[in-house]
Amino acid sequence: MRKLTLWGGGGLLLLALSVVVAVSLGSAAIPLRVVWGILGERAASWIGADALLREWGVFGSADWEANTESIVWKVRFPRVALAMLVGMLLSLAGAAFQGVLRNPLADPYILGIASGASVGASFVILFGLYVPLLGVWTVPLAAFATGMASLAAVFRLAGMQGKFRVETLLLSGVVIQAFLGSVVSFLVSLSDSVMNEIVFWMMGSLSLRGWKFAGTLLPFAGAGLLVLLSYSRTLNLFALGERQAGHLGVAVDRTKLVVLLTGTMMTAAAVSVSGVVGFAGLVVPHLVRLCVGPDYRLIVPLSALYGAIYMLWADTLARMLMSPAEIPLGVVTAMLGAPFFGYLLNRHKRKEMGA
Incomplete structure (x- = not known):
């Protein structure tokens, strides 16, 4: 509990500061004081206390212009909220896969699930196969179905008498990922009018995404977090081995099925909005594990928190490094995550050689 209070409290403060700074940065720089005032006034209005707090001078003189408030609330903050939700979903999915597979190298991107989910999402979008009763939920559900199919294909390819070696599992994921990535490229190439979608799906992006998309991801993030929290003690027992956990x-x-389904659901939801964004599910849970230890009662909530921070800053770098041009989000996360994956793989190899 002490570790959760320390790392959780520090993470919440860092998240709040990161939100204000990220919203202030852009082609039109906005002072931190103004950003804090706009966001604080909006939050106070939700609880009906804005008039009272304004009377007390909490928000200063509210001297910002209407277009400044529109930039903060309608353009930048929806993207910040979406980045946090995508980071939460992918980090939680990574923690789920690492826990149930007892492998710190497991990741939705490396195992090919992200590419599988992008197949279903891109198929719906490119051909307009939206179900009227589902509306915006059609894309996440299609992504979930193809993500589950890719997960089954990886396990089918890697399995040997019901057992999975780490190297075989990773290699199977790379094979499935490469194949499904080519499928996405083929689908996009069928229409000249959506060539920009190639960058979106193959490299990832959060541009031109508003509140509707953040609202779509919120139920997935909430449900996934609750499910993984309820299985956190069980994942601790999984570290002893499946046979010992069964005893x-x-x-x-059932635990493997529920946790893998939950991880795939969260990955599919994130990919359906952001495209393929790699390595977040690998980097964040592992860093959290290094800081607080192997207890999944801490890893699960802190992965959600620090995953939001990680993706928020990755997206901010994508926006600002070459402003006014924008770097694809997946490029930034790959630059950060690929060297870290190489470090983990080399560390795992040394452990195997030592054993």
Whole structure:
């Protein structure tokens, strides 16, 4: 509990500061005081206390212009909120896969699930196959279905008498990822009018995404977090091995099914909005594990928190490094995550050689 309070409290303060700074940065620089005032006034209005707080001078003189408030609330803050939700979803999915597979190298991107989810999402968008009753939920559900199919293909390819070696599992994920990536490229090439979608799906982006998309991801993030929190003690027992966990009363097969489904659901939801953004599910849970230890009662909530911070700053770098041009988000996360993955792989190799 002490670690959760320390790292959680520090993370919340860092998240709040990161939000204000990220919203202030852009082609039109906005002072931090103004950003804080606009966001604070909006939050106070939700609880009906804005008039009272303004009377007390909490928001200063509210001397910002209407177009400044529109930039903050309608353009930048929706993107910031979306970046945080995508980071939460991918980091939680990574923690789920690493826990149930007992492998710190597991990641939705490396295992090919992100590419699989992008197949379904891009197929719906490119051909306009929206279901009227589902509306905006058509894309996440299609992504979930193809993401689950890719997960099944990876396990089918890697399995040997019901067992999975780390190297075989990773190699199977790379094979499935490469194949499904080519499928996405083929689907996009079928229409000249959506060539820009290639960059979106293959490199990832959060540009031109408003509140509607953040609202779409919020239920997935909330439900996924609750499910993984309820299984956090069970994932601790999984670290002992499936046989030992079963002897301690864990329903091993059901736990694997629920956790893998939850991780795939969160990955599919994120990919359906952001495109393929790699390595977030690998980097964040592992860094959290290095800081607080192997207890999944801490890893799960802190992965959600620091995943939001990580993706928020990655997207801010994507916006600002070459402003006014924008770097694809997946390029930034790959630059950060690929060297870290190489470090983890080399560390795992040394452990195997030592064993």
